[in-house]
Each structure stands twice: as C-alpha cells, then as structure tokens.
Amino acid sequence: MSRKPLNSRVSGSSSNSLNFYSTPVPRASSFTKTKSITHNKGKSVGSALNPPVHAGPQSVEQPKQPLPDYCSNAKTKASLKATDVEANKGVTKKRTGPKKRPSLSEQLASIGNSVADLTASIKSNAGLEVDQSRLSSSSPPLLSTPSKSFSVGTLSCKYPSPVSFYADRCVYTFHHPFQSKEIMMIMRYNDMKNVELKGTNSHCGSSKLRFKITGKQLREFKGFHSGSEWVTIEFNCKSDVDRVKESVPGLR
Structure with missing residues (x-):
C-alpha cells in the first residue's frame, strides 16, 4: 500500500484555499451603468453610480413690482396738498355770505317794469301814441316798487302798475276805469306841492x-x-315807503 506524501496533501489544500482568495475582485469599470431616470420634462435625476450633483443656493433677481394704485394716489394727493399750501401762503380768504335775495316788492316791480316797457315797445312799432320818455330813458330808476292803487282827484285806478322813481320824477301807468286807454303819468318833483310821504302798519x-x-x-x-x-x-x-325815503332824495 502506497501512501501519498504529506506534503502533497498540504499543498493541495493550501492551493485550494489560495485559489479561493485569489479570485479576482471585479472592478467598477466592469459593471454596466443603469439608465438615468427622467421626469416628464426630461431632467436627469441620477443613476445608481452617478448621483446628480446639486448646485448650491443661487440668488434669483426678482422683477420690480409697481406700487399699488392707492399708494400712488396717496403720494399724489400729498404732493398736491403741499403745493397748495405753499401757493396759498399769505392769502387770506374772505367768507362771503349768501347773496341777498331781492324782496317781493322789488321782484314785482321788476316784472311790472318789463311788461310796461314791452307794451310801450309794441305800441311804438304799431305806430300808436306812446310816451317816448320810457323808451329813450337811458338812466335806470333809483327805485322801482309795486303799488296798491292810484287816484287823481275823484278818479281811481283799479289796476295799479309799478312805480319807478328817478332823480327828478316818478313814472307809472294809470289805467282809465271808463275808457280803454292807459295814461302814462310823469310826475316831476318840482311840480309837486304839499308833498306827504307816510307809512303805517295799521289796517286803518x-x-x-x-x-x-x-x-x-x-x-x-x-x-x-x-x-x-x-x-x-x-x-x-310801510316798508315800501321807507325804501322810497331812503332811495329818492327829491322826496325827502
């Protein structure tokens, strides 16, 4: 019976163990790269061996937004107010009250005068006799006031007209009660005698x-x-009489 030498077995077992550890280790270059995973927009996310490199924080310049309307309006109003204050320095505004409204007597007198002037103009255009003093009078009356009645002697007028007082005369229209005519009364102050101008608030x-x-x-x-x-x-x-006294020097 033949025996194998001891060295040979040892060498055989050692060779196997060496062969196990001597198996070459695969290199990274021997692996196959996997495909990149992409999103819908085509941007690469990374691979198994090559992960994506993320960029550091970057500053993005934002576009300037316009100011809202209320801010611009407020600035505009403030600038206008400052300009107005500078322009109005040293200027004092006077408060003016409401315009004085003419009395009822003055309004009626003005209406009556307009009607009388229109009547005289119509008569003049028609060739009828008319007093030319009303048409040719350039100076306005000192006062015009309504009246209640007229009388000349025993004759009374039921349709009085406004009375216009000038510097030297008073003028009014007398409607004849029996005849269909109008008499223009031009009464000059120099021809008046025993003048009486009085007023009372009593009914009597x-x-x-x-x-x-x-x-x-x-x-x-x-x-x-x-x-x-x-x-x-x-x-x-009585107030009409007071106004005549104040406005007409020829009857004082």
Whole structure:
C-alpha cells in the first residue's frame, strides 16, 4: 500500500484555499451603468453610480413690482396738498355770505317794469301814441316798487302798475276805469306841492305818497281834477315807503 506524501496533501489544500482568495475582485469599470431616470420634462435625476450633483443656493433677481394704485394716489394727493399750501401762503380768504335775495316788492316791480316797457315797445312799432320818455330813458330808476292803487282827484285806478322813481320824477301807468286807454303819468318833483310821504302798519291807515299839482290841469283828467285835488299813490306796506325815503332824495 502506497501512501501519498504529506506534503502533497498540504499543498493541495493550501492551493485550494489560495485559489479561493485569489479570485479576482471585479472592478467598477466592469459593471454596466443603469439608465438615468427622467421626469416628464426630461431632467436627469441620477443613476445608481452617478448621483446628480446639486448646485448650491443661487440668488434669483426678482422683477420690480409697481406700487399699488392707492399708494400712488396717496403720494399724489400729498404732493398736491403741499403745493397748495405753499401757493396759498399769505392769502387770506374772505367768507362771503349768501347773496341777498331781492324782496317781493322789488321782484314785482321788476316784472311790472318789463311788461310796461314791452307794451310801450309794441305800441311804438304799431305806430300808436306812446310816451317816448320810457323808451329813450337811458338812466335806470333809483327805485322801482309795486303799488296798491292810484287816484287823481275823484278818479281811481283799479289796476295799479309799478312805480319807478328817478332823480327828478316818478313814472307809472294809470289805467282809465271808463275808457280803454292807459295814461302814462310823469310826475316831476318840482311840480309837486304839499308833498306827504307816510307809512303805517295799521289796517286803518295807509302807506302812500300824495301831492298836489297847483296851477295846472291834467288834460287827460278833465272833469275829475281841477288842480286843487290830491294825486295819490298808495303802497302795499310801510316798508315800501321807507325804501322810497331812503332811495329818492327829491322826496325827502
């Protein structure tokens, strides 16, 4: 019986063990790379061996946003206010009260004068006789006031007109009660005698201007006025008489 030498077995076992450990280790280059995983937009996320390199924080410049409207309006108002303050330095504003409204008597007198002027203009265009003093008078009256009634002697007028007071005369229209005519009364202050201008607030008295035209007869009032009777202008209230006294120096 033959025996194998001991060295040979030892060498055999050692060779096997050496062969086990001597197996070459695979290198990284021998592995196959996997495909990159992409999103829908095509951006590479990374691979198994090559992970994506993330960039550091970057500063992105944001576009400048315009100011809202209320901010710009506030700045504009503030600048305008400052400009107004500088422009108004040293300027004092005076408060003016409401305009004084004319009295009812003044309004009625103005309406009556307009109607009388229109009537005189129509008569003049139609070729009828009309007093030219109303048409040719360039200076405005000192005062115009409504009236309540007129009388010349024993003749009374039921349709009074406004009375216009000038510097030297008073003018009004007398509607004849029996005849269809209008008489333009131009009463000059120099011809008036025994002038009475008085007013009262009582119902018993009356506010009136009355006077006499002595030595003259009014041709339109024959049979009613002989020259010694009163010519009377009656007003509506005492305030009308007061206004005549204040505005007409020829009757003071």
